[in-house]
Amino acid sequence: MKLIEVQGLHKAFKLKGRRIKALDDVSFAVEVGQSVGFIGQNGAGKSTSIKILFGALRADAGQALLMGRPAEDPLSRRGVGYVPENPYLYEQLTPREVVSSGLRLHGIKGEENHKRTERWLDKLDIAYAADKRIRNLSKGMTQRTALAHAFAIQPQLLILDEPMSGLDPVGRRQVADLMQEFRVAGGTLFFSSHILHDVERLADHFVMIHRGQVRAQQSVTELLASQGDMVLRYLGRAGLDGFDRDAGEVWKGQLPRSQIAAALAAVEAMGGVLLNVHPQNSLEELFDAVVGAPAQP
Template sequence: MNLIEICGLSKAFKAKGRQVKALDDVSFTVAAGQSVGFIGQNGAGKSTTIKILFGALRADAGRALLMGLPAEDPASRQGVGYVPENPYLYEQLTPREVVTSGLSLHGIKGEENRRRTEHWLEKLGIAYAADKRIRNLSKGMTQRTALAHAFAIEPRLLVLDEPMSGLDPVGRRQVADLMQEYRLGGGTLFFSSHILHDVERLADHFVMIHKGCLRAQQGVAELLASQGAMVVRYLGGTEIPGFERDAGDVWRGLVARENLAQTMAQIEATAGVLLNVHPQNSLEELFDAVVYETREG
C-alpha cells in the first residue's frame, strides 16, 4: 500500500505580477515500510509539496493522497507524525502540554498519554525544560518539542521537513539516530534534507526535485552500488601514486573497487590514516550534476 501518492502535481504562485511555477507535473509514491529522502535546493518545491500533502496549500493540478485519502481530508492525517521546517507551536504552552495535547488529539489518553509524554521529552533531551513556555525556548528546543510530539504518537507514517534545522551537532546526531531507529522498526519515513549524507544513511530511496520538476528517483543502494570507482581520502605525509593533495596533508584519489584492498594496505604501509571511502557517483555528485547542468543550460 502507498501511504503517499503524488500524481501530476502542479502549483504556481504570483510573484511581482507574474506566475512562477513552484511545481510542474510532479509524481512519486512512498510505499508502506519505505524510507524516502526528498532532496533539492532551497526553493525547489519540497516544502510546497509537503504543504499540499497536509492540506495547507491547494494544488493547481494533479492530486495528493495521504494514507489513501485525499490530502484535504482531515482524516488522512490520523496516525501521521509531521514536523514542518519551521514548526509553529503556541507560545503560551509548554513542551509537556504540546506533547500531551497532541497525543490526546490522536486518541491517546490517561496513563498511556502521561507515559509517552515523559518518555519522549526525556529521549529528545528536553525533560528539564518540560514546563517552560515555548516563547522562552530556543529554536533548537522548539524543534525538539515538535519532534517529541511527532514521535510520541507512534505514527504509521512520519513526515519530516528539514528535521535537523536549528539543531546543534549533538542534536542532529540524536535525531538521525531516532529516525534510523524508527525506520528499522518498520515505520514509513518521508523526509526532506539538505544533508545528503543523512539521506544516504537513512533512506532506501530518494526523490530529487529541481526548480519544481522531478529530476531523479532511485534506490539509494542501487545508486551507490552501480559505481565501479571509489573516492578514497587519507591523511598522511607520503603521496601514493594516483592520489593528489586535497588539503594540507589530506590526499584524494579515485580507486577501482577491485584495487581498494591494495590501496588501503598502501595507506597503512605509509603510516597514513584512512579518512573516508565512498562511491564516485554519490548522491552529492548526482545532485551537483543536476544543478550544474541546469545552470549551464
C-alpha cells in the first residue's frame, strides 16, 4: 500500500509579476514500511511538495494522495505525524500542553495521554522546560517540542521536513536515533534533508529533486553497491601508492573492494589513522553531479 502517492505535481508562484516554477511534473511514492529521504538544495521544491501533501498549498496540476485519500481531505492526516521545517506552535502554551493537546486531538486521553506526554518530553530532553511558555524557548527547544508531539501520537506515517534544523550536534544525533528506532519498529518514514549522511544512514530509498524536478529516485543500497571501487581516507605522514593528498596530512585514494583489507593493513603499519571508507558512487557524489555544486555539510 502507498501511504504517499504524488503524480505529476505542478506549482508556480508569482514573483515581481513573473511566474516562477516551484514544481514541474513531480511524481514519487512511499510504500508502507519504507524510509524515504527527500533530498535537494534549499529552494528545490521539497517543502512545497510537503505543504501540498498536507493541504497547506494547492497544486496547479497533478494529484497528491496521503494515506490513500486526496491531500485536501482532512481525514488523510489521521495516523500521520508531521513536523514542518519551521514549526509554529502557540506561543502562550507550554511543551507539556502542546504534546498533551496534540494527543487529545488524536483521541488519546486520560492516563495514557499523561504517560505518553511525560515519556516523550523526557526522550527529547525537554522535561526540565515542560512548563515554560513556547515564546521563551530557543529554536532548538521549539523543534524538540514539535518532534515530541509528532512521535507521541505513535503515527503510522511520520513526515519530517528538515528535522535537524535548529538542533545542536547532540540533538541531531538524538533525533536521528529516534528516527532509526521508528523505522526499525516498522513505521513509515518520509523526511526531507540536505544532510546527505543522514539520508544514507536513515533511508532505504531516496528521491532527489532539483529546480522543481525529480532527477533521481533509487534504493540507497543499490546506489552504494552499484560500483566496485571504494574511496579510502586516512591521516598519516605519507601517502600510499596511488593516493593523493586531500588536505594537510589527510590522504585519499580510490581502489577496488578486493584491495581494501591490504590498504587498511598498510595504513595501520605506518601508524596512520583511518578516517573513512565509502563506495565511490556515494549519494554525495550523485548529488554533486545533479546540482553541479557541493552539497551543504
